[in-house]
Amino acid sequence: MKTSTLEDFYKEVAPHIAAGISKEIGHFNVFSIAETIARVKEKNQMPYNRRTFYKISLIKGRNKAEYADKVIDIQEQALLFATPKVPYHYVPLDEYQDGYFCIFTDEFLNRNITGMALDELPIFKPGGYPVFQLTAQESQELTIIFDKMNRELSGNYAFKYDLLRNYVLELIHYGQKLQPATVAQPLHNASARVTALFIELLERQFPIESPRQQLQLRTAKDYAGRLAVHVNHLNKVLKEATGKTTTELISGRVIQEAKILLKQTDWNISEISDSLGFEELAHFSNFFRKQTSVAPLAFRS
Known part of the structure; x- marks a missing residue:
């Protein structure tokens, strides 16, 4: 099975963009789904492979998402979390597709920031259910966060990556709040x-x-x-x-x-x-x- 690195991703999806920020602070970027699909040669399907980075997507439009051996139908809009461990792809079922996704490495959002390794967070734990169907209001709230990311990324604020980390954490906590309480509850005994x-x-x-x-x-x-x-x-x-x-x-x-x-x-x-x-x-x-x-x-x- 092919493993997609950041370099592979940029060659395939965004060849017009240099592959980002320095290794000392990890990597982060945000993209429009509509623009990305338009650039992918096979427009009817996003690549299916394991990636070396994390990804959070706000998908708007009918899609079929495939995680490992799970198949999940997205009717209108959904929040989707992906880790380097689990291969996935999604197949657009409508011509209209919109939304955003951000990609980042574990160096960008390390243990010192989250308090634990990314794979220890409930939203990224193996065997979970990483796709959440959204209401129109929830979709709008998440769109605002991604819009902030876009604006901040193109700005020149000296501490913009600290702010971007906060936005990524906000997305993670938003998803964890959508999980059933029994899944998100920390384990103690x-x-x-x-x-x-x-x-x-x-x-x-x-x-x-x-x-x-x-x-x-x-x-x-x-x-x-x-x-x-x-x-x-x-x-x-x-x-x-x-x-x-x-x-x-x-x-x-x-x-x-x-x-x-x-x-x-x-x-x-x-x-x-x-x-x-x-x-x-x-x-x-x-x-x-x-x-x-x-x-x-x-x-x-």
Whole structure:
């Protein structure tokens, strides 16, 4: 699967713009969706790949957004969050498309500013639901923030990047407020902490970016050992917190990655099987068929 760097992004989407600010303060920029789509050669689809930067989009118009193996229909307007870990794209379904998006690196919005790593924020945590349908009023409120970004970026205020960081944080908090309370609520008790650590460890195994890369942790025992808890305790905690067993959570994430690799790479089935930690191709095929009711080759086609 292709990984899109900032340089790739500017070559493909905005070749007329130099790729931004100094490495010391990270990178930030904001764009009009209508103008960007007009520049992309294949106007009917934004590129589908993993990016090395974060992106927040205010989309106006009917679209189909695809995150990993999720498909989300956008009817009128939506706020969309993207991280470097999860590949996505969206397909415009109407000729009319409007809105804005901003891109930034983790150096631009680092731990000293947010109080935690970006991937630890509820809005960017793996497995979340990163698309929020908006009312007309919410869309208008967010448009005002993006308009401020545009004006500030073209201005000469000495501390404009500090102000732009505040606007990005405002967008992040706006999205987190739209999340269900159970998702956005910080975790405090011991069981919740174990659950959070498990999910973080699970997601750290992905994405698989090369056939030579292989999952290091494959079983419930592997994860329990790494977290220094008994495998039965881990299973009990996860079952109470998520309604799923340790094995079910691992299998769900492996099958999600398998779908991505089948659809978005040209690796053969054996390479995908090896990278996901299966000793035999038959084991992978049986696993995939059990999880999806179709064979890997049938899913790919």
